[in-house]
Every structure is written in structure tokens, then in C-alpha cells.
Amino acid sequence: MWIDNSITSPYEGNLYVAWTPFEEPDDAEIVISRSTNDGVSWSTPLNLSSAVSAGSHNQGVNLQTGPNGEVYAVWTIYDSWPSDEAALGFAKSTNGGVSYSTGTRIINNIRGIRTTETSKNHRVNSFPSMAVDISGVPIMKFICCMGERCVPGTNTGTNISVYCSRSTNGGASWSTPIRVNQNPYTAGKEAYFPWIACDSETGALSVVFYDDRNVSSTQCEVFCANSFDGGLTCRRFC
Secondary structure (H helix, E strand, C coil): CCECCCCCCCCCCCEEECCCCCCCCCCCCCEEEEECCCCCCCCCCCECCHHCCCCCEEEEEEEEEEEEECCCEEEECCCCCCCCCCCCEEEEEECCCCCCCCEEEEEECCCCCCCCCCEEECCCCCCCEEECCCCCCCCEEEEEEEEEEECCCCCCCCCEEEEEEECCCCCCCCCCEEECCCCCCCCCCEEEEEEECCCCCCCEEEEEECCCCCCCCCCCCCEEEEEECCCCCCCCCC
């Protein structure tokens, strides 16, 4: 769920809830509903993901809103099952959730960790996390993070790392993903389960994630990486 919390938004206070129903009529798709009266009533769910034609299912949706009330949804696409994540889907609304753009694949040829997993004894996934800059300092940005085994789009490499991509045009195009955990590549080391937040006053970004760079393969620590240039470069990630 997400609440529009921008003081410049004409839809401030709108509530949005998105999920994957594993039943008809929208089996294995992403649907979204909104409330304009503090959750007293909810709109009929709208299907966001059918146009991406997932081979198996869509899951792990994350919602954010922009300074003017734009609604953004990003999710994971599974083109087969059981398998790792294959792509990220994206849709947006510019009218307070009344209608949404046709869902698109914004990053293809990724390789998640859902079924290949990590060396730890717990379940994992590569569901995306997104943050939207509503500070206006200096320009609105969108940031997606995902846990990856290799570089998104090229599908090479062996380490599980966290990657970040940004858009400065409302999600029309996305930057080449950059690696967030900037420690040197070391065979078998893993960084995963990222979550991102954007400071609404300064636009500073913070990403928290698991990382085992300093411990054994059966352990992990929590790291926080920060960016003060909107994720434009990785020089201030750590």
C-alpha cells in the first residue's frame, strides 16, 4: 500500500493498494485499487500487467507517488516457473489512479535469485523497491533497486549484487543499472534484499540491504548506502 503524501499533489491522501491475485479473472496479474475517502470504500481493481505477457506470472509490486499525484507501479515478471526473475514491469497514472498507462517491460534480461537462492537458509526474491523524489531538488527522479546475480540487461557475472536504475522522465526511459554495493567483487559474496527511500526534503537516497562481505557464507550483515546526487553515479554508494 502507498499513500499520496505530497503537499503539492491534487490527490494528497489517496490510498493505493496493489497485489497479485492467484485466481480468476486476473490470475497471476498485477491489479490496483484506490480509496479517496480514507479507506472507507475502494475502487474496482484495475489490471496493470496484462500487456507485458508474462510467461508465468507477475508478482512483488511496489508503489510510489510523485509530487503532482502521479502513481507509479513496478513489479517483477516471471516468464517461466520455477525460475528466477526475468524482467521488471512498470505502469503509471497521471490522474490520481483513475486510469493507468499500458504496462511495459522497463528492464529485460535480468537474473534474479528467487529459485537459485543465496547460500543462507532463508527464502529470497528479487522483487523491486522504488523511491520517488518529491523534494524538487533539483529534479524529480525515480529509482528502482533489485537483488541480482549479474548485471541487468547483459546477464553476466556470478556475484549476487544490488543494482539501481533511475528515470528522470516519468518512467519513459531508464538508465543503465549501476551496482550499489561498491565493495570489490569477491567470489561467493552476496548482497541482496534491497529497500530504498528518498528524503522528501533533500532528495537524498538511502538503500538498505543484506551483505556478507565481512562474514562467512552462512551469515550476513545489514549495510546502508547513500547517494546525494539522485543516484546519478555510484561514487557515494558504499
